[in-house]
Amino acid sequence: MSQSNPRALDDFDPEEFELARRLFRNGHGVISISVRLARSREAIAHWVEGLEQGTLQRRVAEPWEIETARRMRMQGVSAHAIAREMHRSPGTVAYWVRDLPKPVQEGLPRYKRMKQEQHARRLARDKARAEKQIRALELYRAGGMSRGEIGREIGVGVTTVTQWVLAAGLELRTCDSWSSRRRSRP
Structure with missing residues (x-):
């Protein structure tokens, strides 16, 4: 008996x-049957x-279904919207309406x-x-302000x-206030 599923073999x-x-017999696999019936794979494998x-x-x-999908497409509905409405896959619907022109969308697609x-x-x-960079370099060239x-x-x-200063090719200057502060500390 499987530990993960208490309904394995004992409650038949x-x-x-x-x-x-x-x-x-209709083609479903052991795993899909076990999920559908909430039974362990071992139990289903034993049964079949x-x-x-x-x-x-x-x-x-x-x-x-095909006619409805084609009618909707001719009204300008996308294949994805038709698929959602009809509970079919978008690929199936796209196959049904492949020869019809795609609907014209307003403006650009979302990703664009x-x-x-x-x-x-x-x-x-x-x-x-x-x-900001231009302003910083102007202030730096004018002097009087530290970085x-x-x-x-x-x-x-x-x-x-x-x-920015280094990228502009300017030399870094030491700040007087920094060097004076540094000397004043013990």
Whole structure:
């Protein structure tokens, strides 16, 4: 008996036994039957022992289903929306309506809209960052402010200001207030 499923072999139900055997003959596997009946795999395997497994029959599409799907597609409904409505897979519905034109969507697809929005946000962020960088370098060249003061002034860290200064090819200067503070401490 399986530890994970207490309904393994000990509580035998003749109706479930027959259902399991019928499902197996119709092509269902031991695992799917065990999940469906909430029985252990061992119990189902024991019940169907000696039977020949059949082939699983596909659900045949009714003509009215195909016609309904085609009518909906001609009204501009997407294959995914039709599939959700009819409880069929999107691939099946796409196969039924493959020769019909795809519906025209308003504007750009979502993924392209998102890319454009992300691109616009990135450009705006880069522009703001470039403006901050230019302002920091102007303040640094003018002198009188330390890198820390410049960073606080424009809202970035000292390390960022230092990287910008070095990237611009400027020499780092020591801050007088820092060296005087350093000497005054024991």
